[in-house]
Amino acid sequence: MANETDLMERIVALAKRRGFIFPSSEIYGGLNGFWDYGPLGVELKRNIKQAWWDDIVRRPPEGPDGEPIEMVGLDSAIIMNPKVWEASGHLAGFKDPLVDCKECHSRFRADHLLRPFLLPLHSIPSSGQIFDTVQFRAGDPARLDRLVDQPDASKLQVIVREALNSRKAKVIEHPQAAPVHGVQYFVQDGNSSYFLGLDYDDVKLGDRCPNCGAQLTGARQFNLMFKSHAGAMEDSASEVYLRPETAQGIFANFRNVLDTQRLKLPFGIAQIGKAFRNEINPRNYTFRSREFEQMEIEFFCHPDQAAEWYEWWRDARFQWYVRHGLTSDRLRLRDHTADELAHYAAACADVEYAFPFGISELEGVANRTDFDLKAHQETSGRDMTYFDEEAWQRDAPQYKPEHYGGDKKAAKQAADEAKAGPPYRFIPHVIEPSGGVDRAALALLCEAYDEDEAPDEHGNPQPRTVLRLHPRLAPVKAAVFPLVKKDGMPEKARAVYEACRDEMTAFYDEKGAVGRRYRRQDEAGTPFCVTVDGQTAEDGTVTVRDRDSMRQERVPSEGVVAWLKDRLGRG
Numbered sequence: 261m262a263n264e265t266d267l268m269e270r271i272v273a274l275a276k277r278r279g280f281i282f283p284s285s286e287i288y289g290g291l292n293g294f295w296d297y298g299p300l301g302v303e304l305k306r307n308i309k310q311a312w313w314d315d316i317v318r319r320p321p322e323g324p325d326g327e328p329i330e331m332v333g334l335d336s337a338i339i340m341n342p343k344v345w346e347a348s349g350h351l352a353g354f355k356d357p358l359v360d361c362k363e364c365h366s367r368f369r370a371d372h373l374l375r376p377f378l379l380p381l382h383s384i385p386s387s388g389q390i391f392d393t394v395q396f397r398a399g400d401p402a403r404l405d406r407l408v409d410q411p412d413a414s415k416l417q418v419i420v421r422e423a424l425n426s427r428k429a430k431v432i433e434h435p436q437a438a439p440v441h442g443v444q445y446f447v448q449d450g451n452s453s454y455f456l457g458l459d460y461d462d463v464k465l466g467d468r469c470p471n472c473g474a475q476l477t478g479a480r481q482f483n484l485m486f487k488s489h490a491g492a493m494e495d496s497a498s499e500v501y502l503r504p505e506t507a508q509g510i511f512a513n514f515r516n517v518l519d520t521q522r523l524k525l526p527f528g529i530a531q532i533g534k535a536f537r538n539e540i541n542p543r544n545y546t547f548r549s550r551e552f553e554q555m556e557i558e559f560f561c562h563p564d565q566a567a568e569w570y571e572w573w574r575d576a577r578f579q580w581y582v583r584h585g586l587t588s589d590r591l592r593l594r595d596h597t598a599d600e601l602a603h604y605a606a607a608c609a610d611v612e613y614a615f616p617f618g619i620s621e622l623e624g625v626a627n628r629t630d631f632d633l634k635a636h637q638e639t640s641g642r643d644m645t646y647f648d649e650e651a652w653q654r655d656a657p658q659y660k661p662e663h664y665g666g667d668k669k670a671a672k673q674a675a676d677e678a679k680a681g682p683p684y685r686f687i688p689h690v691i692e693p694s695g696g697v698d699r700a701a702l703a704l705l706c707e708a709y710d711e712d713e714a715p716d717e718h719g720n721p722q723p724r725t726v727l728r729l730h731p732r733l734a735p736v737k738a739a740v741f742p743l744v745k746k747d748g749m750p751e752k753a754r755a756v757y758e759a760c761r762d763e764m765t766a767f768y769d770e771k772g773a774v775g776r777r778y779r780r781q782d783e784a785g786t787p788f789c790v791t792v793d794g795q796t797a798e799d800g801t802v803t804v805r806d807r808d809s810m811r812q813e814r815v816p817s818e819g820v821v822a823w824l825k826d827r828l829g830r831g
């Protein structure tokens with residue numbers, strides 16, 4: 261098949277041609293970072309969200325003890341009190357370094373400009389005296405954090421850590437290695453040198469805009485949250501933000517859900533919804549958009565069980581993608597190294613997919629400890645603790661007056677003191693599997709895209725494009741055709757179509773040669789095509805053609821809906 265760039269172009273073309281994805285407001289030239297999902301795209305996305313919701317909330321999986329886990333759903337507002345973003349750290353810290361071109365006004369993330377330089381240094385042309393040893397601020401997490409976004413980050417970090425630990429390596433400044441006159445740090449290990457980071461505050465970019473070659477501005481920090489105003493006054497008191505993630509709506513409602521649902525730890529709250537990030541440089545098709553949808557779970561548990569639940573969720577979420585068709589080795593699970601972890605996280609892993617444009621994250625699973633609930637407790641002043649009634653009932657006899665020499669007051673005081681803290685009252689820890697609907701849809705399209713050959717009506721092989729989507733996620737489950745537009749076939753086919761439509765998304769088509777109709781459905785990812793032909797009038801059977809094997813089977817038309825439902829599966 262095509263090389264990876266070509267492949268991506270073909271996928272994008274197919275998605276446009278067949279009505280999966282359109283540039284948003286295309287008639288006005290589109291809007292960078294925004295996409296519209298067409299008739300097939302909206303079905304694909306709805307199926308992904310429905311499958312996730314059914315598998316997580318309606319029929320939650322069994323936990324490590326074999327019992328179904330407890331899950332409830334939520335739909336919180338997109339715009340929340342700005343204090344939420346103060347508590348979560350998004351107001352202060354949700355920033356990327358931004359540079360502008362002074363001529364063409366293109367904007368770039370300073371760290372993305374440096375991507376090409378994540379190479380052994382000797383492969384970068386250089387001249388003259390370029391190495392200066394500088395002091396490495398080893399404990400500076402900001403510098404190492406910047407590597408997280410880089411494709412080879414984990415490998416690089418291992419090299420850096422090992423090299424620095426063994427003191428074989430030193431950090432060097434290399435002012436001519438990139439088209440920026442900032443301070444860039446490289447680590448030199450033997451004969452190889454690796455890019456380590458850039459001191460953005462020092463960046464004074466010269467005359468090298470990647471688009472037009474003109475001068476760029478220095479880097480400045482840019483908050484990724486979209487800002488708006490609630491109400492008629494446009495002043496700082498009315499400033500609000502479009503949520504950059506759905507997760508904070510869950511934390512902000514933790515108390516409400518706990519108090520109204522009689523839940524016991526461990527339990528999870530799940531939410532699907534839009535999120536907005538004013539990405540400096542949206543790119544890679546829908547992968548990095550400014551408006552997207554997330555599917556997020558906050559799973560609250562006892563601190564002692566957090567490590568076990570983290571592993572369980574990490575594996576469960578990876579397997580969910582495998583079950584829904586991401587079966588190739590393009591899907592991988594990558595544990596973050598200690599250097600990559602956010603300061604509050606105890607562990608984190610990414611479900612990644614090797615897209616034609618590179619390996620990138622589909623979903624992150626993190627053990628976020630009690631960081632978020634604690635932050636909201638501190639900022640809101642509201643109690644975010646959980647009281648473990650079972651543990652208390654087990655231990656309460658220890659606080660009977662007879663253990664306090666019959667002194668009821670002392671016993672009550674000791675009991676009250678014990679009940680106020682661990683192990684009875686505590687802030688739960690949280691495991692957060694956080695995935696993107698758009699990235700899942702894109703990975704599924706990439707994985708499903710295939711080109712092979714199918715026979716035309718004369719039996720001659722013709723090239724075909726086929727989307728081998730999992731039947732549960734396919735936009736249309738069954739297409740129904742009359743072989744020809746006569747002999748009562750259209751009437752019969754319509755009746756079959758109507759019966760199918762009650763149970764699944766179905767499509768009726770009677771136009772053109774049947775081979776061409778099959779191929780159109782192959783491109784749309786429709787797993788089954790049902791055809792009414794001459795034999796139907798004789799014995800009441802129809803043919804069902806399988807998209808992937810192209811095999812045809814005769815099935816009684818009365819039983820065709822049940823036959824199809826049987827094969828559509830749950831994933």
Ligand code: ATP
Nearest residue numbers: 547548549552554621622623624694695696698699
């Ligand atoms: P990245 O590093 O790629 O920007 P992230 O680590 O910031 O992603 P999270 O904050 O963990 O992403 O968000 C959870 C999920 O939301 C991601 O795994 C991804 O599927 C989705 N997501 C995040 N940002 C975007 C975006 N700009 N466009 C589409 N989906 C996104």
